[in-house]
Amino acid sequence: MASHVGTKRSMTVSLILTLLIAFGSLGATLALGWGPKLGLDLDGGLSVVYKPAVKTSTANMQEVVSILTNRVNGLGVSGAQVNLQGKNVVVSAPGVKDARAVLDAVGQTAQLYFRPVLCEVTLNKGKLTNVNPTTLPTCPSKYLLNQANLGVTVNSQSVSGFTMNTVSPDPEFGNVATTLPVYDDPNSRVILPILGNPTQRYLLGPAQMTGQSIAKAVAQEDSAGAWVVNYSLTGTGSKLWDQVAQSNFHQLVAIELDGVIQSAPVIQPTQAAFSSFGGTGQISGSFTESSAKNLAIAMQFGALPVRLIPLTTQTISPTLGHSALVAGLGAGLVGLALVMLYAILYYRALGFVILLGLGATAALLWAIISALGHTAFAPSFNLAGVTGLIVSIGITVDSYIVYFERLKDETRAGRSVRTSVDRGFRSAWRTVLAADFVSLLAAVLLYIIAVGDVRGFAFFLGLSTLMDIFMTWYFTRPLVVLLGRRSGSSNSALSIAAGLNSGGSDNE
Amino acid sequence: MSNEAKQFNAFTRLYRGLTTINFVGRKKTWFTVSTIIIVAGLLSLGVRGFNLGIDFKGGSSWEVLAPHSSIAKMTAAVEGAGLSQPTIEKLGAKTYEVTADLNNLSQSAQLTETNKVVTAMAKAADVNAIQVSTSSVGPTWGGSVTSRALEALIVFFLAVVLYISARFEPKMALAAFVAMVHDLLVTVGVYSLFGFQLTPDTVIAILTILGYSLYDTVVVFDRVRDNTGSVLKSGDMTYGDMVNLSMNQTLARSINTSLVAILPVLSILIVGAYILGATTLQNYGLALTVGLFSGAYSSIFIASPLLAVLKEREPRFKELKLRVEARGGRETLTPASAALLSGEGAQRAVKTGATASTDAVIQARARKQKRR
Numbered sequence: 106m107a108s109h110v111g112t113k114r115s116m117t118v119s120l121i122l123t124l125l126i127a128f129g130s131l132g133a134t135l136a137l138g139w140g141p142k143l144g145l146d147l148d149g150g151l152s153v154v155y156k157p158a159v160k161t162s163t164a165n166m167q168e169v170v171s172i173l174t175n176r177v178n179g180l181g182v183s184g185a186q187v188n189l190q191g192k193n194v195v196v197s198a199p200g201v202k203d204a205r206a207v208l209d210a211v212g213q214t215a216q217l218y219f220r221p222v223l224c225e226v227t228l229n230k231g232k233l234t235n236v237n238p239t240t241l242p243t244c245p246s247k248y249l250l251n252q253a254n255l256g257v258t259v260n261s262q263s264v265s266g267f268t269m270n271t272v273s274p275d276p277e278f279g280n281v282a283t284t285l286p287v288y289d290d291p292n293s294r295v296i297l298p299i300l301g302n303p304t305q306r307y308l309l310g311p312a313q314m315t316g317q318s319i320a321k322a323v324a325q326e327d328s329a330g331a332w333v334v335n336y337s338l339t340g341t342g343s344k345l346w347d348q349v350a351q352s353n354f355h356q357l358v359a360i361e362l363d364g365v366i367q368s369a370p371v372i373q374p375t376q377a378a379f380s381s382f383g384g385t386g387q388i389s390g391s392f393t394e395s396s397a398k399n400l401a402i403a404m405q406f407g408a409l410p411v412r413l414i415p416l417t418t419q420t421i422s423p424t425l426g427h428s429a430l431v432a433g434l435g436a437g438l439v440g441l442a443l444v445m446l447y448a449i450l451y452y453r454a455l456g457f458v459i460l461l462g463l464g465a466t467a468a469l470l471w472a473i474i475s476a477l478g479h480t481a482f483a484p485s486f487n488l489a490g491v492t493g494l495i496v497s498i499g500i501t502v503d504s505y506i507v508y509f510e511r512l513k514d515e516t517r518a519g520r521s522v523r524t525s526v527d528r529g530f531r532s533a534w535r536t537v538l539a540a541d542f543v544s545l546l547a548a549v550l551l552y553i554i555a556v557g558d559v560r561g562f563a564f565f566l567g568l569s570t571l572m573d574i575f576m577t578w579y580f581t582r583p584l585v586v587l588l589g590r591r592s593g594s595s596n597s598a599l600s601i602a603a604g605l606n607s608g609g610s611d612n613e
Numbered sequence: 614m615s616n617e618a619k620q621f622n623a624f625t626r627l628y629r630g631l632t633t634i635n636f637v638g639r640k641k642t643w644f645t646v647s648t649i650i651i652v653a654g655l656l657s658l659g660v661r662g663f664n665l666g667i668d669f670k671g672g673s674s675w676e677v678l679a680p681h682s683s684i685a686k687m688t689a690a691v692e693g694a695g696l697s698q699p700t701i702e703k704l705g706a707k708t709y710e711v712t713a714d715l716n717n718l719s720q721s722a723q724l725t726e727t728n729k730v731v732t733a734m735a736k737a738a739d740v741n742a743i744q745v746s747t748s749s750v751g752p753t754w755g756g757s758v759t760s761r762a763l764e765a766l767i768v769f770f771l772a773v774v775l776y777i778s779a780r781f782e783p784k785m786a787l788a789a790f791v792a793m794v795h796d797l798l799v800t801v802g803v804y805s806l807f808g809f810q811l812t813p814d815t816v817i818a819i820l821t822i823l824g825y826s827l828y829d830t831v832v833v834f835d836r837v838r839d840n841t842g843s844v845l846k847s848g849d850m851t852y853g854d855m856v857n858l859s860m861n862q863t864l865a866r867s868i869n870t871s872l873v874a875i876l877p878v879l880s881i882l883i884v885g886a887y888i889l890g891a892t893t894l895q896n897y898g899l900a901l902t903v904g905l906f907s908g909a910y911s912s913i914f915i916a917s918p919l920l921a922v923l924k925e926r927e928p929r930f931k932e933l934k935l936r937v938e939a940r941g942g943r944e945t946l947t948p949a950s951a952a953l954l955s956g957e958g959a960q961r962a963v964k965t966g967a968t969a970s971t972d973a974v975i976q977a978r979a980r981k982q983k984r985r
Contacts, residue, residue: 417749
């Protein structure tokens, strides 16, 4: 049966080309000084996963991503990434020296709401009950902070330029706990504390405006030397704010930032009638320099369309990252050495084929991973990825084992080594394809569906499986077939026949 | 043949293809062993549940490299920083890990406390504060990772069943599927029995194992499919015998592959985790080691015997079994003698009177390959 899996010439060319490409690209990568883009568990850095506090649209989440990207870039952190993974936002900044400083800036997950103040509520000591805001009772009319009860009147004699009545807080809510972050929904009523005074609480109505309407906010000292926040509104924000201000005229509007009332100013108390803000405004009150600045920053940059809850926060120190890298590579090299030793003990001459093949695969993989590190495409190389590669050693070597065991079968059938290498490759190739397909299937599905570190793992597992298919066809096939065709008469211990040492030939 | 086989030790028999281990015939033993392990695991799961890591429970952890510190020193430092009931562990030779639950504090209070502990640990380790790694996890994080992993698992199962049904046949898909569920249950049970800590890394590792176990099974089934045509036509063997032969033929490969897969994973576990002390590596290594052993076991002792059971219920293989038994005993082939049989088909086949069919099969196989 004239069954050739390739001509001698084409196989020699393929073998030489493969080795040239593998070791050449490794050489080029090393010469260029390229290395893989290390993940934060190997390089140190920061990673935070946030989830939106309430269900929200994808468009909103994309806006969150762009705002967070601005914040991270504003810190001058290089290589930081903010992206959506499913419904979560992932912020990662590998290689950052002082990860906690970055976290403090990014972690300020400010969400600004403008809510009308309904009434003040007391806070009892002792056990409090958490209440879903949809079932919160309303305040009786005598406690309402409405125009009638407040009775704001312009009074040029007063220091503040106006006077108003004191409305006592509603004691009915004393045992109701402050609204939890999960219930802090813009469309519900909430009970929230005032910044710096957690026992003073207001019952607030649904948000009428969010921080998105604010174009710019700055903290400044006014003529009297008191700190105020001057802000300007966006085009649509300006109209909206006028509506909100008009409906709450001479009443309190609370500016809520992440579940805390930053300030609850009275609308235009020094004017007898409402007038348009014309797109700008000023918040005054008992601000210090830092509290005014914080409010201004939160108003301008903190305006996320939805509140974020950190699911997991990780900062890895560069030294720990380095020691993990050493551990990962160390484990990989020891594993590789053990496998190579076993291959040579078991297969002798053919073991050296595995050795050379693993070497060439490793060289090519390193070159590809380093080159991918220079693109934004590949996930960074993290411990999960290292594990993926280590696991793939088994899959790679298995392709050789499948082939060599087939070779043994063929020679047992009394065929010459020369014919066996061809026939054996054919059936082994089919098995390798079927088995590698399953491994690839697992890698692709994991990559698509899973989140976080899993993707790195899946990516490198998939990459090395593809590499295995490539090497089996372009390296193992030509090398073993060429060796097999030469080995007809050789009787040395290192010959291919010594590695096969078939039971069949003993029986002859 | 069997006398000749007995004169060699197990390794040589394996190496020379002289094994005749009856995998299919002793299926009851294998199935019982697996059932006991799985039931024990599930009982433990019902009674004790899992030892969940902070990724599932929620909580905070800190890590620092401190070659000259001690557990007592670290404990004093973090308790001084206001942590109540912290767990302090030494990982590898010089890494300390502190775990505590801060989720009852508000977001800003958590941040403050985290920073206080960082400062305290840095001082105790005599390093700069940026050398302390931190991790804080909300109570829902692990659940969301797991639900994604479960989605991946279900899609993977479906895809695999479809692929094997199309490329091989539905009964092989069923047998492979049962073997994968077996590995899943064994690994989960072992985790509960031994109280190993379950982290999202473990979940990833378990997914990989399933892929690997399936990979192993596919190699054996590929051989079974090859033999279905050639060996069965001789009429000397039942389907079960043929599966048994296929398994003995791929046994050397199965053992070698399992060894080369387990060597690097053991190296992750021992070198990476215990000597050099990287927690992530430990999580992966442990789950992979447990799963690889289970995967190697299930593709040999569960998937293939089960396939034989399923196929022998088909009328044509039932008949074949009756015919073979009626002839009085079956022929037990070693992989080596099976190879001889196919290689010297003509001479050998004259005796059994099946020259034409044996030959025809070899040609059929060759034709198939040309098409590919």
